[in-house]
Amino acid sequence: MPRLDEPLTHDLPPLLTLRVFEAVARHLSFIRAADELAVTQSAVSHQIQKLEHHLGVPLFVRRTRSIDLTPEGGAYYVKVRRALECIAEGTREIRYSKSRNTPLKVSLLSSFATHWLAPRLAEFSLANPDVELQLMPSIELTSVGAGAAHLAIRYGEGEWANVKSSLLMRERLSPVCSSGYLAKHGPFESATDLCDGPLLMSYAHRHFEWEAWSTRHRCDLSRIPKIMLHDYNIVLEAAAAGQGIAMGRHRLIERRLIEKTLVEAVPNFAYEGSIGYWLVAPDGPIDQSAGRFVDWIRRAGAAHVLASLGDGIDEQN
Template sequence: MELHQDLPPLMALRAFEAVARHLSFIKAADELSVTQSAISHQVQKLEQFLNQRLFIRRTRAIDLTPAGETYYRRIQPALESIASATRELRSDEQQETTLRIGLLASFATLWLAPRLAGFNARHPHIHVELLPSVQLADVNGGEVDLAIRYGKGGWPKVVARRFMGETLTPVCSPAFKAQGVENGPLLMAKSYQPFEWIDWSTHNAVDITHYPSVMLHDYNIVVEAAVGGQGIAMGRQHLIERRLKEGALVTAFDTPPFTNEIGYWLVTPNRPPSHAAESFAQWLEEIADA
């Protein structure tokens, strides 16, 4: 029998062990530097995998079910053994390591940077160096250790896996919408793969050929221009969430949110990743799943 068939996801096990030890989702989330909802999601994933309820959830407290208590006693020593073996193997790797990440400035500013403290707390010996650029960094050539790219994938000579999708909706300022959006202009960011407006207009059967367009250097500038009433931007939900909540941006057209294969991709070289790169990749996928 192959071992992997009976092994649950490791993050789900880590989440369960922390919650069972603390009997608290909040304390487990603090320990693992993720959100409480992420912990809850991982525990639910484990319960589905096992087809067993592991916790009794009460208003102000939780307890292990009998099955959860038995499972915790069985897996806790195994996890401690794995941790101990890992500590011994990594004892000579505690020197500072720099991880260079190529990405768009907009993604760094609007999504990654506010969350980066969680990675720093978990891996204090890995120094993350963000290298924002509109141009694609040469990952396979060693210009960066890994990259985060926005698009549909398909980049040559690299390994790319999508870790987070994106939802697109044209947005503008409330004042701009009140004046009328019929004449645009459409605000666009320079892109290696221009696709947002094309895909959105095709999906919604909206003719945008008569709209003038304004090409801006980076999506950060596109967002600020839209907030300032300069035109209509293609809103990337993950990056403009705060602006929408504040009311600085509103939907420009009466069309539903649009999703397809567009999203954010973790791009690594065509060779085994370093320990630092693998640690960052694991953390990134965890918080994207939260």
């Protein structure tokens, strides 16, 4: 028996020839092996001839319309198959160990995590029990691909440097308030009627939602009183408590609109443009766990948009 520290170079044939041999021996067909390996039939024949030359014996009996294994080929196939299965098993163990021991870190706003992602997470966990998902709510734009987070879901217009961003869902925006606030201060028939405010906003470098909405509907918000709150979850709670008018992100507040804990302040004055939720990945390859999460959240986002269209939620005004 050879020692574990002895080199295998002398006895090992080119490893590509073994993969080709296993496929041909399993199918007993050069054509089907070529289809499986996505190469030409002549390339398969060349690799088999190369292996037979290395071994010094024929591995197949070639007939007009079929092939069969020689006795040497049959015995060799059993050992090659066993060796390749061992390699595949070791690969699976490493992949599983890596995905199991390394949490998949996703950076996102707490409002998106609370109102959209959390109610859907059971579906992802059920389909991917080996992936430990770690949500990292943050107002800051956490960098991805540098250890801080593997992926991010950001809200805005999709302009971030040194990352790949792709639109997950477009947002529909309109001012919302409580029904009690509307009864006391309304009705508001146009955007300019919101002059008394106050407008409820979360801290940000730029309030692009209100800017886009006011530009679309040609109204000046600069003189309207404003209340700045820590994040969008608090903004929603304050609006539901009758404290003012918030910019409603319809993807996140669908249930509140259905239950009428929030209502649209100005009927038929919505905005739907470039603002939305963006899937952000590092500018390079991502690992298997991240890829599975990306595939899942894309499907979940598309299903939500389709359902919203069916319910009439996304109808243009």
